[in-house]
Amino acid sequence: xxxxxxTIGDELLRGEIVDSNKAFLADRxxxxxxxxxxxxxxxxxxADMTDAFRRAAxxxxxxxxxxxxxxxxxxxTAQVLARSFGRALVRDAGALTSIRxxxxxxxxxxxxNNAKQADFPEGAEVLPNPxxxxxGFTLREGKATxxxxxxVPRELNRMMDEQVLPRVERRLAPGRRxxxxxxxxxxxxxxxxxxxxxKDIAATGEVTLGFRTAFPDNFLRPVARAESAEQAEACxxxxxxxxxxxxxxxVYGEGDETLEVVVVRLLREHRRSLAVAESCTGxxxxxxxxxxxxxxxxxLGGVVAYADAAKRSLLxxxxxxxxxxxxxxxxxxxxMAEGVRARFGADLGLATTGISGPGGGTPExxxxxxxxxxxxxxxxxxxxxxxxxxxSRHRLLTAQVALDWVRRRLLGVELVGPSLLRRRGGGSxxxxxx
Numbered sequence: 204x205x206x207x208x209x210t211i212g213d214e215l216l217r218g219e220i221v222d223s224n225k226a227f228l229a230d231r232x233x234x235x236x237x238x239x240x241x242x243x244x245x246x247x248x249x250a251d252m253t254d255a256f257r258r259a260a261x262x263x264x265x266x267x268x269x270x271x272x273x274x275x276x277x278x279x280t281a282q283v284l285a286r287s288f289g290r291a292l293v294r295d296a297g298a299l300t301s302i303r304x305x306x307x308x309x310x311x312x313x314x315x316n317n318a319k320q321a322d323f324p325e326g327a328e329v330l331p332n333p334x335x336x337x338x339g340f341t342l343r344e345g346k347a348t349x350x351x352x353x354x355v356p357r358e359l360n361r362m363m364d365e366q367v368l369p370r371v372e373r374r375l376a377p378g379r380r381x382x383x384x385x386x387x388x389x390x391x392x393x394x395x396x397x398x399x400x401x402k403d404i405a406a407t408g409e410v411t412l413g414f415r416t417a418f419p420d421n422f423l424r425p426v427a428r429a430e431s432a433e434q435a436e437a438c439x440x441x442x443x444x445x446x447x448x449x450x451x452x453x454v455y456g457e458g459d460e461t462l463e464v465v466v467v468r469l470l471r472e473h474r475r476s477l478a479v480a481e482s483c484t485g486x487x488x489x490x491x492x493x494x495x496x497x498x499x500x501x502x503l504g505g506v507v508a509y510a511d512a513a514k515r516s517l518l519x520x521x522x523x524x525x526x527x528x529x530x531x532x533x534x535x536x537x538x539m540a541e542g543v544r545a546r547f548g549a550d551l552g553l554a555t556t557g558i559s560g561p562g563g564g565t566p567e568x569x570x571x572x573x574x575x576x577x578x579x580x581x582x583x584x585x586x587x588x589x590x591x592x593x594x595s596r597h598r599l600l601t602a603q604v605a606l607d608w609v610r611r612r613l614l615g616v617e618l619v620g621p622s623l624l625r626r627r628g629g630g631s632x633x634x635x636x637x
């Protein structure tokens with residue numbers, strides 16, 4: 204089966220928004236062993252849309268279309284798709300009733316232009332949209348089947364999972380070679396080093412291994428193909444086991460597991476609590492942790508102590524330490540971690556302080572300098588890093604190191620820094636440990 208993804212909208216071509224729908228749809232298809240052969244974006248222009256629809260029908264079996272189903276004058280997907288293949292546009296009474304009911308539930312008056320969302324090409328099957336006003340639809344044209352969905356990601360995501368994937372799965376040919384894949388998330392080693400470290404794994408045979416960077420992480424995508432689903436799953440499991448054995452704790456998650464999701468899960472499993480004291484990261488660590496459902500069970504709170512006065516009054520950082528070594532120093536990071544742990548009564552206290560730039564550095568304390576500290580009942584671990592990055596990525600990498608330290612402490616493995624930006628490997632060698 205050849206699959207194609209077609210996203211529609213001027214805003215995509217102008218760069219006004221990031222087209223996340225393509226990535227989501229391709230990932231979902233891959234879970235059915237269906238690989239995407241083409242991805243296209245077109246403007247809200249009837250001629251361009253017609254050309255894209257006809258090309259897709261000629262070369263693909265399944266075409267997933269995103270966008271152009273709304274009520275406004277530039278929402279043209281149903282109209283143009285019907286015209287492209289010589290079909291009439293027909294209003295669906297059931298869909299119109301559902302749209303009116305949606306507005307009634309919200310207590311809003313429905314403007315007349317919303318009714319056009321109930322217009323579909325003749326012969327189309329309507330796909331319900333329980334969380335929006337624009338229904339989707341599916342249309343068969345020759346060997347090709349179009350699945351048209353709203354462009355709003357949360358509406359598209361639900362329609363894809365509940366309406367489209369089951370229909371695609373029913374079209375799959377029996378007896379075809381099975382494919383199974385997963386995503387392994389790693390942090391701390393660069394892409395080229397990962398490839399070199401794993402050079403003898405999935406080098407030949409039924410498994411291929413892909414690499415993708417999503418700063419500050421690197422993702423591994425093993426894909427296994429075999430005569431049956433069971434064989435593919437077994438092959439994939441063996442390769443993943445080999446990768447985990449080779450990389451150890453560099454692999455922190457699988458699939459959709461972000462680092463903060465893993466950290467919250469481990470805190471819950473170990474019945475430990477966390478508090479954070481942040482300077483250069485400005486609350487980013489706390490934000491990421493609290494985005495995870497259930498974080499309230501393990502996250503007690505945080506302090507963004509940006510000014511020296513805040514570090515003194517809120518975290519108990521000694522004035523003498525600030526005066527002698529400055530806010531970006533091992534002693535201050537240590538005092539911040541101790542202070543936030545004591546004030547919140549947490550099992551673990553985490554601290555970050557650094558110079559994210561672009562200014563503020565000196566030869567002795569360059570832009571990019573950062574200290575991370577982690578305190579618990581066993582003592583305090585502090586390390587010094589220099590990340591020569593722009594401000595945004597410096598803060599992101601610092602937060603990632605801090606969260607990774609929490610994960611590593613809970614797993615009982617060595618606290619290390621990322622080798623991708625260290626001169627010698629990833630070993631962490633703090634000045635003092637308790």
